[in-house]
Amino acid sequence: MKKESFTSFMKQVAADLQQSGNLGTAHVYRSSLNAILVFQESESVEFREITPEWLKHFEGSLRARGCSWNTVSTYLRTMRAVYNRAVDLHRAPYVPHLFRSVYTGTRADRRRALDMEDMKKVFARLLQSAAIPPDMRGAQELFILMFLLRGLPFVDLAYLRKSDLRGDVITYRRRKTGRPLSVTLTPEAMFLLQKYMNRDKRSPYLFPILRSAEGSPEAYREYQLALRHFNYQLELLGRFLGLKDRLSSYTAKHNQFSI
Template sequence: MSRNEIALQEMFSLVIGELREGGRWGTAHIYQSAVNAFSAFNKGQPMPMRRLSPTVLKRFENFLRQRNCSWNTVSTYIKAIRSVFNRAVDRKMVRYVPRLFEHVYTGTRADRKKALETADIGCLVRETEKSLQGGKLPNTRQKTRIFFVLMFMLRGIPFVDLAYLHKRDLQGNTLSYRRRKTGRALTVSLTPEAMQMVRMLADRDPDYPYLFPILQSEEGTEAAYREYQSALRAFNQRLAVLRQCLGMQSALTTYAARHTWATMAYHCEIHPGIISEAMGHSSITVTETYLKPFSNRKIDEANQRVISFVRSGACIV
């Protein structure tokens, strides 16, 4: 590699640095994972960007699949390389190569259903409502269940958006915030039950900016991002324990709250565009890829309460 050439790994480092300076810690984390995987594929050797070819990219795709990476992970890493390559082209660091990424996977797949069955989400909602009637402070397991149900009732709000909610975002029973993934402004009307959950879980320190006591550091800092990652892992671990205690067959994760709301909303004939906005997807087609049907499509009377939550939280401003 000549002195004036730039390697793919070096270009990644430049872009990752820019992302971190802009406070885009999540995207920087994904790009770092992508370049780490490519470095492992290339045995730690720098790859001159002019040598990036369809053959090299196909070999990298095969390398990832041999490491049991999902197709969505493959797509994420390939798209990260494409983004970095395009930035290098824009900066005149490398020549544009037509159809360079044409034969590698950059799509979206839903290999398994992530939504809970109607019986499972119905049970979680009903048991949570019962626990609220006692008026006692919830224990850790009950808090985990309440947070999950609240995420479902808030139109499948992602955990990252939940963690970064500020007290000022809630005015009366209306929650207004911007999706961290897309920047899209969303508004959700909270039912009385959802408001009760918020009051039970909310932080009461007037000097603390966040609605829920999940983060401590200032928004936009690397410390806050690391706290979020730690909180996400811990919450998913508690959900796994809750799933075992309840004997549920479906996987209980933060993703499940979002996909369950979306699938039920689709079943309730809420417009796919509204669902796509709430999911933060680039198109309705992508959203419909994820909407695996329930194995039992009949909605019984016991789950009509859940349906009302879905319909009441369907507004977007």
């Protein structure tokens, strides 16, 4: 009987996560697996091949490809979780300190918060001009709304439900932590919310970002596509405004913490 490889085991773990509804984690596992296969230039990596030396070379390869240290850490921590699970199931040998020599921490690779001068540019009303696409203007106003909602992450914005809004208060649970939060809307935030809120009476979502049922693979794909488009428009906006630092969906959160 053919022995199970590390990559086939990892593929099964990702499939199990997908099946159980952990779509974001499954996506991270598949991305990590793809990075491993690109490095190995093979369709399979055996458990016995995973050594401290192999891991160090993998880490160096990721950096050479331009991956940030946080991305490197994500891939290596995912590998470590998979390997430890295999050890617990007696499918891989226990190797002491296997991941000791590679980076599995977190660090700030770049400033995500803008300075006050750049934030003033972002909050300034864009001129009514054909040179400014509607998508860019919409991204600017959604970014401002996220900032006014105490740095609301885009994932929480996408999954907000109409039932989360009562009067001028939004009450919701963070997707990442499950922590319950309440935000009172300022008049400016209420104006933007009413401008961009979902007009489809059949949809449970507060904003027209998702169409599919919450927890479904389709909804997760819709979220990923929307996030990608939002960040692309913010990048264009940052260039248009001549910002010194990169503008992204994370900036609303980090500026909320820094101001």
